[in-house]
Amino acid sequence: MLLAVLLPGSAFAQDRAQTLADVKAELATLAAEFSALKQELVASGAAANGTAGADPLGRMDAIEARLVQLTAKTEAVELRVGQVVADGTNRIGDMEFRLCELTEGCDPGSLPPTPDLGGSAEVATPTVDAAPAPSEGPEMAVNEQADFDRAAGVLASGDFRTAADLFATYAETYPGGALAQQAGVLRGDALTQIGDTAKAARAYLEAFSGAPEEAAAGQALTKLGQSLGRLGQTPEACVTLAEVGKRFPGSVDEGNAVAAMQGLGCR
Numbered sequence: 001m002l003l004a005v006l007l008p009g010s011a012f013a014q015d016r017a018q019t020l021a022d023v024k025a026e027l028a029t030l031a032a033e034f035s036a037l038k039q040e041l042v043a044s045g046a047a048a049n050g051t052a053g054a055d056p057l058g059r060m061d062a063i064e065a066r067l068v069q070l071t072a073k074t075e076a077v078e079l080r081v082g083q084v085v086a087d088g089t090n091r092i093g094d095m096e097f098r099l100c101e102l103t104e105g106c107d108p109g110s111l112p113p114t115p116d117l118g119g120s121a122e123v124a125t126p127t128v129d130a131a132p133a134p135s136e137g138p139e140m141a142v143n144e145q146a147d148f149d150r151a152a153g154v155l156a157s158g159d160f161r162t163a164a165d166l167f168a169t170y171a172e173t174y175p176g177g178a179l180a181q182q183a184g185v186l187r188g189d190a191l192t193q194i195g196d197t198a199k200a201a202r203a204y205l206e207a208f209s210g211a212p213e214e215a216a217a218g219q220a221l222t223k224l225g226q227s228l229g230r231l232g233q234t235p236e237a238c239v240t241l242a243e244v245g246k247r248f249p250g251s252v253d254e255g256n257a258v259a260a261m262q263g264l265g266c267r
Contacts, residue, residue: 099202148179155190164190181207181216188223201227218244218253225257229264238266 151166167187174180184207191200204224208217225240241264244257 099198099205144174144177144179147173148183151183152186155186160190160193163187164194164196176210181211181214181220183207184210185216185220185223188220188227192223192227197227197230201231212247218248218251221247222253222257222260226260229260234264234266237264241266 147166147170151163151170154166155163164187167183167190170177170183171180171187177183184203188200188203188207191197191203201224204220204227208220208224211217221240221244225237225244228234228237228240238261241257241261244251245254248254
């Protein structure tokens with residue numbers, strides 16, 4: 001039942017991250033307002049000689065107190081997000097270990113360290129003068145599209161083993177690339193076609209956990225659940241498939257997950 005706690009925990013971490021962003025936005029606004037007011041009082045000499053009156057000074061005190069509260073709240077939320085990400089990462093590692101045990105020729109001791117769920121859990125503290133970070137997605141590397149298209153073409157031709165190898169090479173060549181998640185899903189499809197279900201499940205798990213909010217995440221999660229069902233891990237499969245509807249309501253993936261759950265007799 002590893003995914004029963006893992007996946008909701010990941011969603012919790014994202015909700016907390018959103019709350020943290022809101023808190024830090026307010027913190028930055030108050031910091032700017034406090035600095036502007038302080039500079040105004042210092043420039044006029046009012047803060048030094050006490051002629052500013054109770055209202056400006058009282059306002060400064062109130063802003064400063066609020067800044068202290070928000071700073072403490074930010075630190076608490078950051079700590080909680082870090083704990084959730086660490087827990088989710090550990091649980092994904094456990095699942096990878098179990099899938100490796102089911103895979104012929106896989107040595108659990110040779111598995112690489114599991115990357116943090118959804119990327120780094122650290123959240124940088126914004127400053128008043130900081131420029132907003134660009135929201136662009138990963139750039140396409142030279143030949144990345146061509147290598148992806150080549151692997152996809154081999155998959156379409158029915159040479160599934162070669163396609164799986166090509167997608168594995170793609171993942172090694174372009175880690176974190178713009179098409180990395182879709183490549184992981186297609187590698188899982190190729191492995192499924194040659195009957196290597198355990199490796200296929202690992203491919204889907206890696207594709208989902210590497211970017212749980214990207215476009216192909218719902219597809220990866222659905223196919224992971226279906227693979228777990230084929231491996232006889234019905235409770236884990238049902239939990240995984242149920243999570244699809246929670247994360248991607250109204251999507252095609254939710255419909256596929258529901259159909260899979262019915263086939264497995266999930267309750």
